[in-house]
Amino acid sequence: MTEITNKIYYVGVNDRNKHRFEGLWPLPNGVSYNSYIIDDEKVALVDTVEVDFFTQFLENIHEVIGDREIDYLIINHMEPDHSGSIALIKKYYPNIKIVGNKKTLGMLEGFYGVTDDVVEVKNGETLSLGNHELSFVLIPMVHWPETMVTLDAKNKVLFSGDAFGCFGALNGGIIDTEINCETFWLEMVRYYSNIVGKYGIPVQNALKKLAGVELDYICSTHGPVWHEHIEKVIGMYDKMSKYETEPGLVICYGTMYGNTERMAEIIARAASKAGVKNIVMYNISKTHHSYILRDIFRYKGLIVGAPTYNAGLYHEMEVLLSELANKDVKNHLLGWYGSHCWASKAVAKIQEWNETKLHYEPVGEPVDMKQAITPEVKAQCEALGKAMAEKLLAE
Numbered sequence: 001m002t003e004i005t006n007k008i009y010y011v012g013v014n015d016r017n018k019h020r021f022e023g024l025w026p027l028p029n030g031v032s033y034n035s036y037i038i039d040d041e042k043v044a045l046v047d048t049v050e051v052d053f054f055t056q057f058l059e060n061i062h063e064v065i066g067d068r069e070i071d072y073l074i075i076n077h078m079e080p081d082h083s084g085s086i087a088l089i090k091k092y093y094p095n096i097k098i099v100g101n102k103k104t105l106g107m108l109e110g111f112y113g114v115t116d117d118v119v120e121v122k123n124g125e126t127l128s129l130g131n132h133e134l135s136f137v138l139i140p141m142v143h144w145p146e147t148m149v150t151l152d153a154k155n156k157v158l159f160s161g162d163a164f165g166c167f168g169a170l171n172g173g174i175i176d177t178e179i180n181c182e183t184f185w186l187e188m189v190r191y192y193s194n195i196v197g198k199y200g201i202p203v204q205n206a207l208k209k210l211a212g213v214e215l216d217y218i219c220s221t222h223g224p225v226w227h228e229h230i231e232k233v234i235g236m237y238d239k240m241s242k243y244e245t246e247p248g249l250v251i252c253y254g255t256m257y258g259n260t261e262r263m264a265e266i267i268a269r270a271a272s273k274a275g276v277k278n279i280v281m282y283n284i285s286k287t288h289h290s291y292i293l294r295d296i297f298r299y300k301g302l303i304v305g306a307p308t309y310n311a312g313l314y315h316e317m318e319v320l321l322s323e324l325a326n327k328d329v330k331n332h333l334l335g336w337y338g339s340h341c342w343a344s345k346a347v348a349k350i351q352e353w354n355e356t357k358l359h360y361e362p363v364g365e366p367v368d369m370k371q372a373i374t375p376e377v378k379a380q381c382e383a384l385g386k387a388m389a390e391k392l393l394a395e
């Protein structure tokens, strides 16, 4: 049994079995579904867990409250990895009251057919459990319409839903003070950039709503409970939601026979010689796009290159660019290049993506290689790498 502080207990579970979160995002280190019990005159459960883990979840709850009833289930977020156990919780605790905002309750009915014993709360409303007074703050579109956070102001605890969460199962330690958190930072960026990244403005609005609130613990629904790193995680969210980047360069390319890849090597070498130290390179057909997006979120410079394919753009590049456009990732410098054998299309297509959707600041001259690298193409690639480096270093 893990008490976080003042009768607030962790009752979450770990998933080291699932390959892809939401069917999309690889989970090399697993993921946790966090849930919390507040053991007071009235007992409240904050969020549930993915239904596959219900047996373990129930055991965790019993360990804290024994045979006592749960009075309230507070739902901060309706995504099924947190709401999936609601129907079963209602079976085991038939007198439980479900607390959510108007949008939550609509989803509760739609997903699980639950309409009875619900308590609708509005932004700023409170619920007393005895010694714990909870207040509810609606933070719509971080990252669903119904998302809210629950604050225990007296104990300085924020139950933040998915906000401040990250991939990675909890391997024994639950509170960040018990954990070497190094492995979690990049996973927090990957979680944010891929899942929340589109919603920078709602995240900024949420941070404003919470500004000035004193916090000792942030209890999110994935990853460690934040205690000593609160300032850092709030700072990370602030920076990411403003699309602030570090000086650095992501070079990603598609390739079939290796020529477009060789162009990337020349570009990278030139950028490095011109002084850029943070350079990451990805073959977009090999590395899952979630890692590439993570690094695009981190670094200001981006150079993409791909072959022409069936009179269009190599489709993994088409997918990556459409992901960037869909997530509305802002504030980048873009260089691009391509290759073809008989009729060029890739370079024009990438330019079209930028002009119609991405709107990044173009850097350098696009290079278009026919069949193989010539001394002229090599010089053009070097010029592109150098132009990007100069722009990055000038900023």
Ligand SMILES: Cc1cc2nc3c(=O)[nH]c(=O)nc-3n(C[C@H](O)[C@H](O)[C@H](O)COP(=O)(O)O)c2cc1C
Pocket (backbone or CB within 6 Å): 254, 255, 256, 257, 258, 259, 260, 261, 307, 308, 309, 310, 311, 312, 339, 340, 341, 342, 343, 344, 345, 369, 370, 371
């Ligand atoms: C299935 C397929 C379709 C292709 N379609 C075109 C095309 O429409 N126009 C063209 O000029 N080259 C086309 N190519 C040739 C490649 O774009 C060209 O060889 C490119 O330089 C390959 O880059 P890489 O060496 O990095 O794989 C095609 C190649 C393949 C395998």
